[in-house]
Amino acid sequence: MTLKPSAGDGSAMEWVKSSYSGSDNNDCVEVAAIPGTIHVRDSKDVRGPKLAFTPGAWAGFVAYTAGR
Known part of the structure; x- marks a missing residue:
């Protein structure tokens, strides 16, 4: 898996999504990490x-899903 920065939405957080997302890039979650918190949208x-x-x-959560 590689991570791709998402298109900017004006927020200060750098959102990334997996390269496993579909080719249309619409059906995915994005993740942003800041000190002490992981955000998902x-x-x-x-x-x-x-x-x-x-x-x-x-x-x-990641460990649990990786084993599935």
């Missing part, structure tokens, strides 16, 4: 709601 609604996770919670 829907790439189709960049101004919409965002989820926020602690680094430990995010690491646990």
Whole structure:
């Protein structure tokens, strides 16, 4: 997997999405990390709601999904 910066939306965070996203790049989540928090959003609604996770919670989620 490689990460690609998303198109800018004016926010200070650098959002990235996986190269595994579809060729139309519309059906994906994007992730941005700032100290102490991992943010997740829907790439189709960049101004919409965002989820926020602690680094430990995010690491646990990623480890769980990687085993699937």
